[in-house]
Amino acid sequence: MQSTVFTILFVKLLCLTLHGMTAVLAELPSPSNIRINSVNMGLVLEWDPPQNHTEKLTYRSEYKWKSVRSSYQYVCWNTTALCCDFTSHLNKFGVYTFQVRAEREGETSHWVETKEFIMDEHTTLGPPSVTLVSSGANIEVSIEDPVLRISEFKEIYNHATFNITYWKEGQEKRAKRMTGIQLHKVVLELEQWTRYCFQVWVVTERFFKQSQPSNVTCESTPKAKDRPWVMALVMFVVMAVSVPLVVLAFWHCYRVVSFLRPKVKLPGHFTVIF
Numbered sequence: 176m177q178s179t180v181f182t183i184l185f186v187k188l189l190c191l192t193l194h195g196m197t198a199v200l201a202e203l204p205s206p207s208n209i210r211i212n213s214v215n216m217g218l219v220l221e222w223d224p225p226q227n228h229t230e231k232l233t234y235r236s237e238y239k240w241k242s243v244r245s246s247y248q249y250v251c252w253n254t255t256a257l258c259c260d261f262t263s264h265l266n267k268f269g270v271y272t273f274q275v276r277a278e279r280e281g282e283t284s285h286w287v288e289t290k291e292f293i294m295d296e297h298t299t300l301g302p303p304s305v306t307l308v309s310s311g312a313n314i315e316v317s318i319e320d321p322v323l324r325i326s327e328f329k330e331i332y333n334h335a336t337f338n339i340t341y342w343k344e345g346q347e348k349r350a351k352r353m354t355g356i357q358l359h360k361v362v363l364e365l366e367q368w369t370r371y372c373f374q375v376w377v378v379t380e381r382f383f384k385q386s387q388p389s390n391v392t393c394e395s396t397p398k399a400k401d402r403p404w405v406m407a408l409v410m411f412v413v414m415a416v417s418v419p420l421v422v423l424a425f426w427h428c429y430r431v432v433s434f435l436r437p438k439v440k441l442p443g444h445f446t447v448i449f
Contacts, residue, residue: 204228205284206257206275213298216331217262217324220273224257225284231255235283236275238264241291247274267326269294295331300386303337305375307394314394316361318375321386334380344370344393370395 204225212219220236236259237247251259265271270293277284306317318337320328328335336357342350343366353361355378365371372393377386 203232203277203279203282203284205287206234206277207287209273209275209287209289211273211289211292211297212258213292213294215301215321215323216265216267216294216298216326217260218265218292218294218298219258219260219262220275220289221258222275222287225277230279232277232279234259234275234277236273238271238273240266241270241272243269253278262324265294265325267294267323267331296382296384300332300377300379300384302387302389303375303377305373305389305392307373307392309394309396312365312367312396314363314365314371314373314396316363316373316375318359318361321377332377332379332381332384336378336380338376338378338385339373340375341371341373344372347372365396367396 204227206222206224207226208223210221212221222234224232233253233255234257235249235252237249238261239245239247248264250261250264259275261271261273270291272289272291274286274288276286301321303321304319306319308315308317316339320335322328323331336355337359339353339356339361340350341353341363370393372391373389374391375389378384
């Protein structure tokens, strides 16, 4: 009798164990490689599909604002995309955590959560824009701050400087560097008839952040005396001299033709000897 009871209990325990193992094996796997991509105060949460899982899944992603909300708020749901843009929901000084899970026909995976993300500290600053204007042997470098997606640059990083690197084209290894520039326009006196290339970074006092480098921009310095007003003056002088000369030449041609072919006919007894 006792052996029968033990046998029944053993069978039930075995069934429960197998059921638990089956449930674990059948559990929907979570997304992998979750990461935050934030440039210029924009923020996109990205992830990869569960490893070794080929079935079609949808995803739900949420965020929580520390010290403001105790619960998560969803932004993207029932989407097959492997990313979610949270930018329009965030504050420039906010501290956030994000989470995402996979879903399939009522089944859900475990949530995968990020570490805390501080917007103004952790976002990456994009490159500034740079414009060059040459005048004689001078090049004027004009710099514009990176354009942020949810705020003005100066509202967050009101103390920022620029690092400028420039070199003669083809001589990048001999580049010169200017740091701590506070002006948005800088005029450099350089060699004439030379092509220079520039690259600029923004450095903020707040969190000591350095932006991505600007695109390399190049400009040539013409000869100092070849300025527009000089060229215009030269053209005016040339025209002032050449026009009277042309008129005078035509007048002389007319006089010669008139002399050789006079309008008054000579009497018949005159003989013209050439």
